[in-house]
Amino acid sequence: MERPVEHLNYSREIERSIDYIEEHLRDNLTAEEIASQAGYSLYHFCRMFSQCRKMPVMEYVRSRRLSLAAVELFNGRRITDIALEYGFETPGGFAKAFRKAFGYSPSQYAARMDGYLRDRSVYEIRDYIREPVIVNKPAFKVAGYGIETDVEAGNYTQDVASFWYYYEGDNLENKMYALLNPPKHGEVGLCVPAEGGGNAVYLLGVIVEDFSLVAEDMLTAVVPAAQYAVFTTPPVDATDEGDPEAFAQVVKSTWRYIFEDWFPGSGYEHAEGKLNFEFYDERCHARVDTVMEIYVPVIERRENRTPGAKAVR
Numbered sequence: 001m002e003r004p005v006e007h008l009n010y011s012r013e014i015e016r017s018i019d020y021i022e023e024h025l026r027d028n029l030t031a032e033e034i035a036s037q038a039g040y041s042l043y044h045f046c047r048m049f050s051q052c053r054k055m056p057v058m059e060y061v062r063s064r065r066l067s068l069a070a071v072e073l074f075n076g077r078r079i080t081d082i083a084l085e086y087g088f089e090t091p092g093g094f095a096k097a098f099r100k101a102f103g104y105s106p107s108q109y110a111a112r113m114d115g116y117l118r119d120r121s122v123y124e125i126r127d128y129i130r131e132p133v134i135v136n137k138p139a140f141k142v143a144g145y146g147i148e149t150d151v152e153a154g155n156y157t158q159d160v161a162s163f164w165y166y167y168e169g170d171n172l173e174n175k176m177y178a179l180l181n182p183p184k185h186g187e188v189g190l191c192v193p194a195e196g197g198g199n200a201v202y203l204l205g206v207i208v209e210d211f212s213l214v215a216e217d218m219l220t221a222v223v224p225a226a227q228y229a230v231f232t233t234p235p236v237d238a239t240d241e242g243d244p245e246a247f248a249q250v251v252k253s254t255w256r257y258i259f260e261d262w263f264p265g266s267g268y269e270h271a272e273g274k275l276n277f278e279f280y281d282e283r284c285h286a287r288v289d290t291v292m293e294i295y296v297p298v299i300e301r302r303e304n305r306t307p308g309a310k311a312v313r
Contacts, residue, residue: 013038014052015185017045018060018282025065026085031057052184066101067289069094070235073110082106102130126261129254132229134298139225142188143180144205145172146219172204180213182206190277192221226274226297229266231258238290247290251278258296271297 017038021029034057035045049057065086072082083094098106173187184207192201203219211220233254238247263270274297284292 013040014049015282017049017057021061021064025061025068026087028087029061062097063101066098067235067283067291069098069106070102070109071237071289073106076110079106126257128234129231129257132231132262132296134227135230136227137225137295140223141208141211141220142190142203142205142223143208143211143214143218143220144176144187144203145217146192146201146203146205176206176218179215179218180206180208182208186279186281188223188277188279190221190223190275192219221275223275223277224273226271227299228295229258229262229268229298231262231294231296233291233294235289235291237288238284238286239288240286242288247284247292251292251294254294258294266298267301268298269301271299 017034020037021034031046032042035042038045040048046057049060053060055063069082069086072085073079079094080091083091086094088094088097095106098109102109176182176187177185187204187206189202189204192203201219203221205219205221208214214220231254233247233250236246236250237243259270276297277295279293279295281292284290
């Protein structure tokens with residue numbers, strides 16, 4: 001019997017479904033099977049999943065399979081074996097889907113990652129990172145916990161990554177979700193500028209509808225509406241068996257790439273008065289293909305602006 005849908009916290013339901021998907025990515029998963037496991041009709045589950053994850057459920061399954069396949073490639077496995085293991089009928093079909101997702105053929109991607117893995121000291125993130133997606137986002141509210149950092153020194157991402165990785169106090173992530181009960185899963189990391197100086201507060205929080213549930217020791221911020229260039233960091237193995245600190249390094253390198261390499265030739269400039277932010281969802285939970293997203297507010301350079309041009313929504 002299907003559960004009633006009123007007043008459910010969909011994010012928790014979806015997270016349980018995602019856990020199920022992760023456990024069965026090498027199986028012949030169907031939307032019907034996932035919906036049944038979650039206890040919903042196919043129609044309602046697919047609608048609920050699309051609302052929460054901003055993509056259809058089977059598109060999510062496909063993207064996760066491709067991401068794990070990328071890891072298998074630079075572990076040296078044969079393309080044919082990977083294709084069959086992750087549900088692609090032919091190596092050609094896998095190669096086509098992989099190129100669409102990563103911008104390179106499987107063999108090209110494997111060769112690039114092999115160079116990175118052999119000598120990370122000469123790692124150039126521009127060789128691995130895809131072009132950003134340009135999106136428009138309305139204003140939203142964030143509540144959570146923070147630390148003071150020095151933005152002007154240019155090292156806040158390293159400081160922040162170190163803080164959240166080695167933090168040994170209360171589990172702030174679980175605490176936030178328990179107290180704030182956000183409508184969707186995912187943490188936002190952003191620097192809240194301090195008045196009259198270089199020091200700022202890095203806020204790690206969740207998106208909330210209002211601040212009515214905010215505790216006294218929490219911080220809040222309103223992120224204004226903006227057009228963003230959204231960058232996804234290259235996947236790294238951040239499990240205990242891999243290199244957990246590699247994730248912090250790749251985040252820092254992606255920030256540097258954005259401002260030192262991408263902006264000069266992009267046709268965009270940074271939108272002053274708007275806020276950069278990082279977005280962490282289940283893809284950065286110590287996986288073998290850990291990634292996160294960086295949102296940078298942009299406007300077209302005056303000489304490049306085209307009347308009537310629209311960004312992706």
